[in-house]
Amino acid sequence: xxxxxxxxxxxxxxxxxxxxxxxxxxxxxxxxxxxxxxxxxxxxxxxxxxxxxxxxxxxxxxxxxxxxxxxxxxxxxxxxxxxxxxxxxxxxxxxxxxxxxxxxxxxxxxx
Amino acid sequence: xxxxxxxxxxxxxxxxxxxxxxxxxxxxxxxxxxxxxxxxxxxxxxxxxxxxxxxxxxxxxxxxxxxxxxxxxxxxxxxxxxxxxxxxxxxxxxxxxxxxxxxxxxxxxxxxxxx
Numbered sequence: 001x002x003x004x005x006x007x008x009x010x011x012x013x014x015x016x017x018x019x020x021x022x023x024x025x026x027x028x029x030x031x032x033x034x035x036x037x038x039x040x041x042x043x044x045x046x047x048x049x050x051x052x053x054x055x056x057x058x059x060x061x062x063x064x065x066x067x068x069x070x071x072x073x074x075x076x077x078x079x080x081x082x083x084x085x086x087x088x089x090x091x092x093x094x095x096x097x098x099x100x101x102x103x104x105x106x107x108x109x110x111x
Numbered sequence: 112x113x114x115x116x117x118x119x120x121x122x123x124x125x126x127x128x129x130x131x132x133x134x135x136x137x138x139x140x141x142x143x144x145x146x147x148x149x150x151x152x153x154x155x156x157x158x159x160x161x162x163x164x165x166x167x168x169x170x171x172x173x174x175x176x177x178x179x180x181x182x183x184x185x186x187x188x189x190x191x192x193x194x195x196x197x198x199x200x201x202x203x204x205x206x207x208x209x210x211x212x213x214x215x216x217x218x219x220x221x222x223x224x225x226x
Contacts, residue, residue: 004153030211042201042217043154050212087153091211098169099215101146101153 002026004102006088011108012078020073020086020105028093034062034073035087037104043087046073075107083109113138117202117218123226124189124196132187132221134202141207143185144215147171148199157200160185161207189223197224 003025012018031050035043049055049064061074085104092098115136124130142161146154156169160179174193179185189196199222203215
């Protein structure tokens with residue numbers, strides 16, 4: 001089975017940098033995804049990590065340490081529109097390669 | 112534009128009634144999924160299908176049923192056996208298992224409520 005932990009809520013100021021952590025315990029591992037979800041809307045894909053290290057994509061970066069079961073999503077130059085829930089999801093190593101989602105971190109960006 | 116279409120956006124169910132949520136994709140994806148999301152919680156997998164005419168139960172399949180007669184379509188029926196159906200339902204699709212680095216793409220969801 002999988003267990004994924006994220007902080008429930010975070011608050012940051014416009015223009016700042018915020019780091020959202022995700023820890024996981026899995027019986028297998030085949031990649032970690034980050035999604036952004038605005039209230040009442042569909043999740044949208046942000047990043048994917050399967051090897052250790054940092055993946056950078058514009059204002060968003062994601063880091064993975066497989067030995068520590070740890071990932072973080074880094075958001076730079078925060079904008080008001082970044083206020084959303086951020087979901088960490090782990091793909092297991094089984095034949096079905098299902099995604100297990102964390103409960104999400106609700107980020108509020110203040111002016 | 113390619114994408115995933117869910118309908119209806121809002122749905123109300125009466126006691127003892129079955130309701131069906133539609134999900135159609137034109138992304139030519141092999142795999143399709145149904146998730147349930149409750150307030151303040153992550154997504155929980157109900158059913159998934161890796162190929163036409165085949166589907167598997169997810170973590171919370173009780174009270175739900177699906178079919179996969181066409182590659183493009185994966186409807187979800189919420190039966191009267193599901194005693195707490197009020198939730199936000201999300202359909203997703205992805206390329207096949209050979210493409211494990213490819214993300215799931217989501218529809219806009221259906222919000223189901225009890226009358």
